Amino acid sequence: MYVAVKGGEKAIDTAHQLLAEQRRGDTAVAELTLDQIKNQMTLAVDRVMTEGSLYDRDLAALAIKQARGDLMEAIFLLRAYRTTLPRLATTEPLETDALRIIRRISATFKDLPGGQVLGPTFDYTHRLLDFALAADGEAPVPVPADAAPLEPCPRVTALLNAEGLIEPDLAADDAEPGDITREPPLYPADRAVRLQTLARADEGWLLALGYSTQRGYAKSHPFAGEIRIGSVDVEIIPEELGFPVCIGSIEVAECEMINQFKGSKTTPPQFTRGYGLTFGHGERKAMSMALVDRALRARELGEDITAPAQDEEFVLSHGDTVESSGFTQHLKLPHYVDFQSELVAVRALRAEYDARRRARSGEQGEL
Amino acid sequence: MTLSAATLTPGFADAVHDAQAVFRCALTALSRPGQWAAVPHLPPAPAPLSPAAAAMILTLADMDTPLWLDPVLSTPDVSGWVRFHTGAPLVSLPEQAAFAVIADCAALTALDRFSLGTAEAPDLAATLIVQLPPQEADADARILTGPGINGSVSLSVSGLPDAFWADRDAFAPLFPQGVDVLLTTPGAVCGLPRTTRATLSAAG
Amino acid sequence: MSAAPSPLTAGQQARQRWIGILAEIPLPELEAAAAALPQQPGYTFLRAPEIGSALIRARSGGTGSRFNLGEMTLTRCAVRLDSGLTGFSWVAGRDRRHAELAAVFDALMQDPALSDSLDRTLITPAEQRRDAARHSMAAKAAATRVDFFTLVRGENE
Numbered sequence: 001m002y003v004a005v006k007g008g009e010k011a012i013d014t015a016h017q018l019l020a021e022q023r024r025g026d027t028a029v030a031e032l033t034l035d036q037i038k039n040q041m042t043l044a045v046d047r048v049m050t051e052g053s054l055y056d057r058d059l060a061a062l063a064i065k066q067a068r069g070d071l072m073e074a075i076f077l078l079r080a081y082r083t084t085l086p087r088l089a090t091t092e093p094l095e096t097d098a099l100r101i102i103r104r105i106s107a108t109f110k111d112l113p114g115g116q117v118l119g120p121t122f123d124y125t126h127r128l129l130d131f132a133l134a135a136d137g138e139a140p141v142p143v144p145a146d147a148a149p150l151e152p153c154p155r156v157t158a159l160l161n162a163e164g165l166i167e168p169d170l171a172a173d174d175a176e177p178g179d180i181t182r183e184p185p186l187y188p189a190d191r192a193v194r195l196q197t198l199a200r201a202d203e204g205w206l207l208a209l210g211y212s213t214q215r216g217y218a219k220s221h222p223f224a225g226e227i228r229i230g231s232v233d234v235e236i237i238p239e240e241l242g243f244p245v246c247i248g249s250i251e252v253a254e255c256e257m258i259n260q261f262k263g264s265k266t267t268p269p270q271f272t273r274g275y276g277l278t279f280g281h282g283e284r285k286a287m288s289m290a291l292v293d294r295a296l297r298a299r300e301l302g303e304d305i306t307a308p309a310q311d312e313e314f315v316l317s318h319g320d321t322v323e324s325s326g327f328t329q330h331l332k333l334p335h336y337v338d339f340q341s342e343l344v345a346v347r348a349l350r351a352e353y354d355a356r357r358r359a360r361s362g363e364q365g366e367l
Numbered sequence: 368m369t370l371s372a373a374t375l376t377p378g379f380a381d382a383v384h385d386a387q388a389v390f391r392c393a394l395t396a397l398s399r400p401g402q403w404a405a406v407p408h409l410p411p412a413p414a415p416l417s418p419a420a421a422a423m424i425l426t427l428a429d430m431d432t433p434l435w436l437d438p439v440l441s442t443p444d445v446s447g448w449v450r451f452h453t454g455a456p457l458v459s460l461p462e463q464a465a466f467a468v469i470a471d472c473a474a475l476t477a478l479d480r481f482s483l484g485t486a487e488a489p490d491l492a493a494t495l496i497v498q499l500p501p502q503e504a505d506a507d508a509r510i511l512t513g514p515g516i517n518g519s520v521s522l523s524v525s526g527l528p529d530a531f532w533a534d535r536d537a538f539a540p541l542f543p544q545g546v547d548v549l550l551t552t553p554g555a556v557c558g559l560p561r562t563t564r565a566t567l568s569a570a571g
Numbered sequence: 572m573s574a575a576p577s578p579l580t581a582g583q584q585a586r587q588r589w590i591g592i593l594a595e596i597p598l599p600e601l602e603a604a605a606a607a608l609p610q611q612p613g614y615t616f617l618r619a620p621e622i623g624s625a626l627i628r629a630r631s632g633g634t635g636s637r638f639n640l641g642e643m644t645l646t647r648c649a650v651r652l653d654s655g656l657t658g659f660s661w662v663a664g665r666d667r668r669h670a671e672l673a674a675v676f677d678a679l680m681q682d683p684a685l686s687d688s689l690d691r692t693l694i695t696p697a698e699q700r701r702d703a704a705r706h707s708m709a710a711k712a713a714a715t716r717v718d719f720f721t722l723v724r725g726e727n728e
Binding site: 049050053054055056058059082085086087088089090091092093094096097100101102103110111115116117118119120143144145146147148149150155157169170171175177178179180181191192193195196199200230233234236238240241243244245246247248249250252254256273275277279293 | 579583586587590591594595621622623624625626627628629630631632633634635636637638639640641642643644645647649659661662663664665705706707708709710711712713714715716717718719
């Protein structure tokens with residue numbers, strides 16, 4: 001427990017001033033603009049929006065600048081802002097089938113209707129530092145926009161569905177999905193609540209858990225069935241009109257993992273699915289989310305729960321950076337009273353211990 | 368339901384700041400039970416919704432607060448206006464409501480129709496926004512006591528049935544459960560939180 | 572929940588189209604179009620521009636049950652022209668002026684005397700620019716389309 005303390009206003013104000021000064025750095029260097037962050041730090045913006053759970057590129061850029069590039073701090077800022085917004089609408093479910101694709105790959109089928117589209121990927125770079133970027137670079141050579149447009153890209157899982165070898169994922173019911181921003185999560189949580197929690201969860205946490213499933217902590221045998229990145233229209237149905245209208249479009253990254261499944265008492269052998277979806281180009285996060293989503297379906301599929309990634313309360317309640325960094329960092333707050341009482345207790349224990357030891361050595365001396 | 372855009376009237380002129388001022392007014396009313404407070408911003412509400420009750424709705428209701436309109440207020444114009452400006456889900460049963468708006472005061476009996484909250488979550492109790500009829504000069508005076516009242520205060524209100532007062536009394540032992548009430552005239556509001564006790568004045 | 576959607580009337584389809592385009596037009600284009608109106612429309616706010624959020628829904632596996640992905644900023648506005656026509660807007664982001672002008676143009680587009688010329692000078696050109704930008708991005712993506720060749724793992728051959 002920590003206690004409220006008074007005083008220190010002047011020191012705190014000055015600390016904020018120093019923070020602002022350090023944030024700005026050398027004033028001989030041009031100040032970073034929000035447009036620069038928004039346009040050139042796009043993956044940082046994407047991550048802050050995804051884990052901040054608010055799609056707004058301008059706000060995410062501002063949060064990154066204010067947080068001196070500390071993305072967790074930026075995520076916190078965006079979450080805090082989010083709570084001030086009145087909720088005006090709920091969108092229709094995103095039609096990711098209609099994604100305007102900039103990247104689409106499958107690790108399971110080489111020849112796909114629509115093809116494999118690499119898009120703007122790091123995958124085939126050599127991870128060599130490019131010193132050309134350190135010099136004031138010229139604009140990169142633009143990619144010509146003269147290729148034939150893509151054919152429609154049906155979902156890879158739909159191809160497997162034709163054989164009946166993959167579990168279907170159908171709109172099971174019309175129940176309103178739970179919303180963890182309104183109701184605290186209860187365990188066991190249903191899949192809608194799990195997916196919402198995972199979508200906001202720390203990428204590093206999900207990446208590590210997903211990795212653990214690959215290394216044998218929950219045998220899930222995953223394949224990246226399909227990864228799609230692109231933009232999609234967002235629609236709402238305003239009551240004033242009674243029909244859907246588009247309010248804008250957002251970029252999303254979607255991953256569907258396909259997992260071999262030997263079957264259980266309740267489910268025949270087949271391929272099962274895990275799903276990941278993020279704002280922006282959060283491909284690694286979407287893949288990690290899909291691995292963890294699948295691991296958390298253990299109970300539903302009748303699998304033994306043996307690994308951390310399958311323990312939903314463990315996974316879901318430790319993945320939120322606002323919560324975890326808050327609770328870790330609150331240790332910095334004054335715990336003076338707590339610590340005083342601990343000090344008294346340890347002193348007393350130590351005195352008892354010393355007395356016992358003296359008594360024991362006295363007894364030994366008599367032998 | 369598609370709104371009739373032709374008859375729709377505006378809400379607050381300055382949605383954020385007007386709602387903040389009216390919220391302050393509602394807070395004052397509930398923390399000083401029995402004292403009338405003038406509502407600082409009165410939107411052009413569709414009849415039969417009164418301007419003060421409309422101001423409370425604009426200030427307090429949103430997409431997350433189910434709202435019940437009594438049969439007198441359940442007109443397309445009022446329902447449409449509330450939906451348009453607040454997005455609050457309109458519910459058909461009083462017990463589902465976070466806010467209940469009542470124009471037919473004579474029918475304001477059986478307060479246990481409304482949510483009293485639970486012992487663990489007394490915040491789930493309903494808040495009743497009551498539009499009083501035009502006040503009579505010789506209304507019964509009631510002596511109010513409780514938190515927020517220095518000793519006692521006298522409140523004269525006509526138009527509320529005896530059952531309304533009796534039900535409030537009956538809920539007293541259930542505290543922290545109960546209902547909170549905002550009485551309104553066309554331009555003012557008076558709070559009767561669940562903690563306020565009311566007795567008929569012997570003098571009245 | 573919404574019941575099975577009934578097909579939209581031609582009028583609804585037309586309005587759905589221009590509302591969607593107005594939501595995505597860059598603000599300078601809207602301002603220019605407003606300045607170019609032969610007569611500045613008088614209007615009052617039914618609902619002044621208001622910034623809030625929309626809860627974004629998605630479906631597990633893209634096709635399964637719904638879940639809440641996150642939120643996005645959204646600004647809405649409703650106006651009534653002096654002529655009595657009402658206009659609405661819902662625009663992603665936090666630009667009040669964009670929402671205001673989008674609502675005004677939604678109302679003006681319902682005016683038979685103006686709709687054709689506004690469609691010609693504002694809506695259709697904006698739609699064409701949007702489609703061209705999308706087409707260009709799609710063509711760039713298509714240029715990264717790849718055919719992987721699987722090499723036979725024939726160690727003994």
